[in-house]
Amino acid sequence: MRELPNGWAETTLGKVTLPFETTDPTRRPDETFQYIDIGSIDNQTQTITQPKSILGRDAPSRARRVVKKDDVLFSTVRTYLKNIAVVPESLDSQLTSTGIAVLRPSEALDGRYLFNWVKSDEFISTMSKAQDGTLYPAVTDKDVSGGRIPLPPLHEQKRIVAKVDGLTARTARARADLDRIPTLIARYKQSLLALAFSGELTAGWRKTKALNDFETVKLHSLCLSVTDGDHQAPPRSDSGIPFITISAMNTGRIDLSKATRAVPRSYFDEIKESRRPAIGDVLFSVTGSIGIPALVETDLPFVFQRHIAIMKPNTERVSGRFLSYLLASPQIREQVDAIATGTAQLTVPLGGLRQFDFPCPTLEEQAEIVRLITSAFNWVDRMAADHAAAADLLPKLDAAILAKAFRGELVPQDPSDEPASALLERVQVERNATSRNPRGRRLAGVSEVIEIQLPPIQIHVSVGPVTIIETRGRQAMTKSRQDDDVMGKPYLASLLKEGHSASAQDLFKAADLPVADFYKQLAWEIANKHIRDDDEKLEAL
Known part of the structure; x- marks a missing residue:
């Protein structure tokens, strides 16, 4: 067990998260649901970006779990991919897959703290080691709920979350800035090439040399040959001469390690000299990903097909490197786009390529x-x-920030914070109280139907023998179980002492708590002997 800061406790996720609901959407065939599967989660931003809209009748068999706002979703498949996200308000009461663990924080756990913990390297490492299966490695819900979590006091959790959010916001801004660099560099290169082949880059130099302006000529006049690769599929061989495609030159450099296969030496020896690459030649993609030049800088033999053109420069008129730079310029790209044919797969005809206008x-x-x-x-x-x-x-x-946070080193501890052990005890008391009143057993004093006037939708909530009907329509509840005068306090008992009716229905109206909060608070106060339930009425002790 790790050494924990004062006031912290170590527990399992199952002890600090709440159960979730399941449903069968096929029983509501005409209803539209938003469905969150693994593909709906962006594991780079760790947000839900692409939920699927489905009718109940079309719902897959895995679409069974009901999610609520602020639930943390943790994909149990290939956990190292970190498909983790928090449910936004827009997806409240929608569905997720049985391949995703739904972690609903209890009152002992801040939701954002939970989210940061389950995406930490420490937790992911633990889950990855628990994975079973080779082709479809996954953990079970039991593995996730049994995962350990270091639990600080609740107020410290909130301080940690605020600090982590502030620091990771900075790294997010830095990442956004860095992500723009490749685009800026590509633009800079294109601007430089445009200046170079318009004559502006060397205008001053040219004057000092008393040289004339550029002459415009056709490409074919600068080359000994302009052709393409073989039009027939070459024979295969287990070893021999590398065979490349455009993917081996799409960076502007030829990478023979990306050769897709080999051809026999005998095939290479029969290729025309104009199709055999040599140092100083220039390749140019003419089919599919068109307009990519690459200078041949190796004397190793290799072959290609008609998707790639090959130019052998006349070195008395043009250098291969100059030609390759020029073919990458905006001036040439305009000519490429102007003559390209085809729709599904663009092609630059060799005849048109040979007629390109070149500043020389x-x-x-x-x-x-x-x-x-x-x-x-x-x-x-x-x-x-x-x-x-x-x-x-x-x-x-980011990983270092989280590691420091979960060691208790990111924010200072406050001795006045309620210890995490007290939070855990309170959660356990409430669970024990609930377990003593399982479904089908009457909870004395709370046996009647409670009706609240709140929009025009009736929601039936059954908690053991209790059926609560919310008719949503008028005002929302103003209090919460998180309020200082409710959490851990005999709040309902104090209302009874003030003379409020001892019936559960009247006490509920006086408490001004949401249904779930009222039931939890009542169960806690009965379990802690603040209220006595004698089957007919509730009495404050």
Whole structure:
């Protein structure tokens, strides 16, 4: 057992959460329900983003659990994915799957504290170790309810939650800022390429060299050949020459480790020279994900099909690196989009590619442009790597915040807080009182039907022998069991002493408590001998 701060206690989730309801929506076939399955939860933001709207008749067999506002939902399948969320008010009384544990906090537990605990690395690690199954690893509801939780005093829980929320809000803002970096870098690169191939980037340099402005030529005039890969599917081989697709070059660099398979050496030897890549050649995607250039920088042999074009530059007129940068520029992208054909799968015809208009400076200026672009790209790529590393640290920072919170090191303890042990005792007393009056056994003094005028919907709540009908319509209750003069106090007994009627119905109206709160408070006060129930009336002691 862990060493706990003063006033804390360690218990299980089952002892500090309340039971939830189940229902069969197929019995209400025409009613529309919002259904929360695992796919409805975004495990990055840990919120419910995509609940499904279903009719009762179409409800899957797993759609049985009724959720309430502020319930914490914990997916019991692949717990390491952290499909965890809090039920918002908009989904109150809707349905979730039997593959999701519904954790409803009791009065001893702050809901946000519970949410933070079950998403902590410590709890997730415990649940992941308890998982059973290989293809469908999962834990049971019993595993979840048996999970341990360090329980601070209730007021300290709230202080912890406020501190955690404040700190994680900062990391969320940092994450949002870092997430924008890749987009900003991509825009910067495109702006730099546009300047380079409009002539503006080297305008001053060109004047010092007394060079003419760019000449515009057709692509085919700069290359020894412009063709594409084989149009026939190559034979397969267990080993041999790597065969790549666009996915191996979609970052702008060729990665042979992403080769999908191999072809025999004999096949490669029979390919035309114009289709064999060599250092300095430029590949260009022309089908599907069109318009991606990549410079060949390896002398290792590899092959591809017609989805990729290959250009062999005439090095007396253009360098391969200059050509690859130019093919990535906005000026070329406009021409790609203008000639692309097809709907389901776009294609850049080779004939159109060969006719692209290319700005062509001298080889000397090409080298200067390549130098400037490469230097700038290297700088922003280093910056992107630094920001990616920072983004990777943010989840670790959030985890460290939670770990510190659950060790009692995040906020100061207050000796005046009611100890967690007292909270647990009170919850246990209430449960014992409830268990002594199981369903079907009369709770003396609370046997009549209580009717409250509140909107025009009648809700029948059965608690043991008690049936409570709420007719929602007029005013809402103004008190709560969390109020200081109710929680842990003989509140109902004091009303009886003031002369209020000893019938449960009249006492309920005088108490001004919600139905569930009234019943819990009455059971607690009877169990703690503040009220005597003699079958005919209630009497304050």
